[in-house]
Amino acid sequence: MKLFCARFLLPIDAPPLQDGALLVKNGRIAAVGPRRALAVTHPDASVVDFxxxxxxxxxxxxxxxxxxxxxxxxxxxxxETTSPATFVDWILQVIRIKRRVEPDRYLGALEEGIRLSLAAGTGAVGDILSWFPARAAHRSSPLKGRLFFETLGFDPERNRKILESIGTLLDEQTSGSLQLGLSPHSPYTLSASYLEEAFDFARRRRVPAAIHLGESAEERTFLAEGKGAIAEILYPHVGWAEMVPPAPHRTPVAYLEEHGALADRPLLAHGVQVTADDARRLARTKTPVVLCPRSNARLGVGRAPVADLLSAGVTLALGTDSLASNDSLSLWDELSFARQWFGDDLDGQTLLAMATRNGAAVLGLDGEMGALHPGMGCHFQLLRPGALPSLATLTDFLCEEGRSAEVASLYLDGRDVLQKG
Incomplete structure (x- = not known):
């Protein structure tokens, strides 16, 4: 039995504590409260004073x-040093680079991504993987959450083989602490029939699904009118010139619902092109949205309508997206940017909950990680800032720039995986 103590303790689901403590017994949180009180009621606990x-x-x-x-x-x-001018230009750049990268280099990149994530206090991820052999990097990683195997395309035979290979990987279940899932890439990179087939596959295999949705105006135009840069530039570039479908005349969210993809509450990444009606659809189906504000800003695709999403009751989480459209994998950096980017639409308390509790919940870790209260696992991070704030200003302080560099320890399953001393 251990008593972890710190000047400030932020449970997320309860007000912050000054001189707070976390009592851990048999790998689970047994109590949270003032240090003095817990020390008196549990005199046999080994004290770890941070x-x-x-x-x-x-x-x-x-x-x-x-x-x-x-x-x-x-x-x-x-x-490839020129910054892409448009969203589709960026997609083309990513395609060019990925086609030239030797496949075995993805493994080293994923290992680096795990290291950077842990160093920034991240304990759980929703990781999208297109080069499936790189999953080996997760086997020895302490990260929790979900690993989604990505799929896209229009060739029925190729699509069948991809789902077969993913099915084999799901049977293996060898990706460390991560639950395996499926990620149909987006509504514009899968045929309508394959979109339905992919989500039906996830449903039959009882695995979670994730999809990029409503990320850009180009996607919105493509689904509403069947034209624009996706149809006229992206499709010809990848050999899909003959695959442009008739315009569905739907918003991205409505299109997904029409094809039955919202039935199992997939994880939607971005949600920039979302109307108030769409927000109500998402709330009705209890479909969560992951905001990636720094990526959206970098690619110039706009700002997610968080006021509409929150008003409708949609669960929001935060993500960094990748280093193809971001400067770091730190959710602390994402949080501080989001505080400025969304202004009064998102306060610090809401953002901290999105980055911890909500993120853990949408990754299937509700009751295990994301908040500090009895019954949860022993998972927490420790910040050592140069100067501490007051209790009253703690939330605002945590939303300021620079917090990422102050992560001193990250405890997952009761062990400091950073081992900084």
Missing amino acids: GDAILLPPMANAHTHLELSHFPRWAKEMG
Whole structure:
């Protein structure tokens, strides 16, 4: 039995505590409260005093692509130094670079992504994987959450083989602490029939699903009118010129619902192009959305309508996306940017919950990670800032820039996986 103590303790589901403590017994949180009170009621507990530090749940990065963690290096090696002018230009750049990268380099990139994530206090991820052999990096990783195998395309025979190979991987269940799932890439990179088939596959196999949805105006135009840069530039570039479907005349969310994809509450990444009606659809189906504000800002695709989403009752989480469209894999960096990006639409308390409790919940870790209260697992991170705030200003302080560098320890299953001393 151990009593972990710190100057400030932030449970997320309850008000922050000054001189708080976490009592852990048999690997689970047994009590949370003032240090003095818990020390009196549990005199036999071994005390671990972190001193002038802030103790709170780990970050949960609900949408990322860790296999692209060397993307900036690859782009430089290949002379791809010009910033793409549009969303579709960026997609084309990603395609060019991925086609030239030796497959075995994805493993090293994913390993680096895991290291960077842990160093930033992240304990859970929603990781999208396109090069399936790289999953080996997760086998020895302490990260929790979900690993989604990505699929896309229009060739029925190829699609059948991909789902067969994913089915084999699901049978193996060898990806460390991560639950395996499926990620149909987006509504514009799968035929309507394959979109339905992929989600039906996930449903039959009883695995979670994730999809990029409503990320750009180009996607919205493609689904509403059947034209624009996706139809006229992207499709011809990848050999799909003859595959442009008739315009469904739907918003991305309505299109997904029409094809039965919202029935099992998939994890939706981005949600920038979402109407108020769409937000109500998502709330009605209890479908969560992962916001990736730094990626959206970098690619110039707009700002997610968080006021509409929150008003409708949609569960929101945070993600970094990949280093193909972001500067770091730190959810602390994402949180501080989001506080400025969304202004009064998202306060600090809501953002901290999105980055911890909500992220853990949408990754299937509700009751295990994301908050500090009795019954939860022993998972927390520790910050050692140069100067501590007051209890009253703690939430605002945590939303400021620079917190990522202050992560001193990350405890997962009761063990400090950073081992910084």
